Amino acid sequence: MILNRPHAAARAARFFTEKFPGTAMYAVKANPSPDLIRILWAEGVTHYDVASIGEVRMVREVLPEAELCFMHPVKTKSAIREAYQQHGVRTFSLDTMEELAKVVEATDSAQDLRLLVRMRVSSEHSELSLASKFGVDLADAKPLLQATRQHCDALGICFHVGSQAMTPFAYVQALERVRAAIAEAAVTVDIIDVGGGFPSIYPDLDPPAMEDYFAQIHRHFEAMPISYSAELWAEPGRALCAEYSSLIVKVEKRRGDELYINDGAYGALFDAAHVAWRFPVVALEDDLTQPLAEFSFYGPTCDDADFMKGPFMLPEDIQAGDYIEIGMLGAYGAAMATRFNGFGATLGFIVEDEPMASLYRGDRPDPRESDNVVSLR
Ligand SMILES: *Cc1c(COP(=O)(O)O)cnc(C)c1O
16 A cells, blocks of 8 residues: 655745755656656756656646656667657767767757767765766767767766765766866756755664755856856755555564565565665554564565565564554655556545655754664654
8 A cells, every 4th residue: 555645745845946056857767657747847957867768758748838858868760750740759868979969869850959968977975876877978978979979969868876875976976087088078058957966864864954056066066167057967866755644554474583474575675675775664653662673575476586675673572463554655655556466456545634754844854963864753
């Protein structure tokens, strides 16, 4: 059972539209729910980072007037053509000469393109790396930037510092590399896109205030050797939707400190299993006096890999038949679920209570002064 909190997603969207010193587009892959996308739109999120023709079609159908940016650096020609001709997409990212040629050909050398060259940057400050798969190296950026400049109306540079960047310095470091690339290539740049990676809060992952990220990014953007009218963009995924959803699971069986629950690696808990992400949990019971103990989870499928190490802190007397709420699952939670082994059918409900943690409520102690522990309600 998924609990959705429209007010929490709306609050995150307002935070970005009001405080980010540029255009914050939503990275749809974090949670492609049409309900969520409508909430973000209503709060002023006008740009959407889409990565596949499926996402292009879906967002276009939900939001006919949204600005769609096709930010996957490897696309098929047919996807580029359909996006350009049928869905009004003008913004594309690329990281090779081959991809540039594809975009030029599939759009019949269109004159109204905004092309963003994706640069490889470090993921060292982030919990999930996005450093190895995409992005042109600084050493190879000059010819690509110069060639791309010939084929676009607006030239941009984008990057992704990795997901859940735990310090604003990740962006500062990446922007330094962008600055070097611009200086080397001596091209006019119209858009700097700092990508995603903005954090949310999880147990043991309590980031600095989001305002610190925005301030550092703004300061370094302002000092860039770019045109006076250049735009600053970002592509937050996680930060806009992590607080949107939580999951209610049932304990089907207990074996020592292992709980067999009815969702898992093939459901909404992919990250808990595959990258050992620790989501906050609370037992849904009235007796809050029980001491907590460490538990791990098994999901419902027959696969040994359907295992979530945790540790998840729950009352030590928890047993079969009890229910647990797993929080902060709006990003990369529901979006990952499969129907493997016949499991995975989940009902969604709208609730009005607060998410287990929030970066946007204004009541969070400054983590630089706290002991780095997430408080659970
Ligand atoms: C995944 C992704 C995002 C969103 O990343 P978050 O860490 O969720 O903010 C943004 N841009 C691109 C290109 C991505 O691949």
